[in-house]
Amino acid sequence: xxxxxxxxxxxxxxxxxxxxxxxxxxxxxxxxxxxxxxxxxxxxxxxxxxxxxxxxxxxxxxxxxxxxxxxxxxxxxxxxxxxxxxxxxxxxxxxxxxxxxxxxxxxx
Amino acid sequence: xxxxxxxxxxxxxxxxxxxxxxxxxxxxxxxxxxxxxxxxxxxxxxxxxxxxxxxxxxxxxxxxxxxxxxxxxxxxxxxxxxxxxxxxxxxxxxxxxxxxxxxxxxxxxxxxxxxx
Numbered sequence: 499x500x501x502x503x504x505x506x507x508x509x510x511x512x513x514x515x516x517x518x519x520x521x522x523x524x525x526x527x528x529x530x531x532x533x534x535x536x537x538x539x540x541x542x543x544x545x546x547x548x549x550x551x552x553x554x555x556x557x558x559x560x561x562x563x564x565x566x567x568x569x570x571x572x573x574x575x576x577x578x579x580x581x582x583x584x585x586x587x588x589x590x591x592x593x594x595x596x597x598x599x600x601x602x603x604x605x606x
Numbered sequence: 607x608x609x610x611x612x613x614x615x616x617x618x619x620x621x622x623x624x625x626x627x628x629x630x631x632x633x634x635x636x637x638x639x640x641x642x643x644x645x646x647x648x649x650x651x652x653x654x655x656x657x658x659x660x661x662x663x664x665x666x667x668x669x670x671x672x673x674x675x676x677x678x679x680x681x682x683x684x685x686x687x688x689x690x691x692x693x694x695x696x697x698x699x700x701x702x703x704x705x706x707x708x709x710x711x712x713x714x715x716x717x718x719x720x721x722x
Contacts, residue, residue, distance in 0.1 A: 529708050540610075540696055540713030541649075548708075586648060594639075594700070594709060598648035 502589060502597035509603045516574040518600045520587035523568065527589035530563060532572045535584040535599070544585070545572070579604045609633045610714040612697050618720045619687050627682045627717050629697030637700040638680040639711065640664075640672060642693040649696065655680055687721045694718050 501523045510516045522530070528549050533541040547554045547561045547570070554561045560573040570587055584599040610631045619625050631638065636657045641649040641664075651664030653672040661672060669691060671683045684691055695717045702709040 528706075531710070533711075538716075540698075540715050541711070542713070543710050546708075546710070588711075594651075594711060596641075596649040 504597040504600045507601050510577050511605050516577045518572045518585050520570040522589045530570050531588040533586040577604050612714040612717050616718045620722050623687050625684050629680045631699045633699050635699035637702050639698040640682045641696045644693050689721045692721045
């Protein structure tokens with residue numbers, strides 16, 4: 499089945515850019531997603547990219563997709579303390595599969 | 607009002623007890639899911655249902671059962687709770703679009719379960 503991997507932790511300073519990486523195995527995923535989980539809350543869809551695209555920009559968020567390497571990344575520009583959360587990448591193929599989540603800590 | 611609600615939000619129970627976690631949605635979605643979240647393991651799928659008459663086991667269904675009482679309701683039961691079922695449980699719905707191949711999942715706020 500699908501396997502989705504992410505590093506578990508990332509720390510950045512406020513104002514810097516954050517880059518969260520994800521690798522996946524199922525190349526049949528039509529869309530790839532980034533979800534954000536704030537403390538004590540459920541997951542919320544942050545952004546997504548269609549598998550035929552290699553980049554999508556949405557305000558401070560940039561998603562890069564390298565289909566050949568099955569690598570997905572989320573860049574957050576000008577990271578703020580409110581961006582501190584766990585970020586999950588997910589792919590939808592036969593089943594919807596989430597990665598383990600990357601905990602982003604933003605230091606003042 | 608929240609689109610996906612879960613009750614209870616927190617529960618403490620003892621080993622061997624039967625408990626039920628409930629999920630309701632107002633989004634009108636056919637697809638519903640139950641996940642558990644454990645630190646460092648992300649989300650793991652327990653059961654999912656693509657409509658009222660369709661129930662499927664996920665990655666870690668042992669020790670759990672589900673009931674899809676209506677399109678809007680999907681409950682998860684632990685028949686005989688054990689301590690390693692201590693986790694955060696999430697219900698989700700999705701707006702799967704087969705033609706577009708796109709699916710967005712909408713999550714409830716979670717139920718924190720502690721099994722002593």
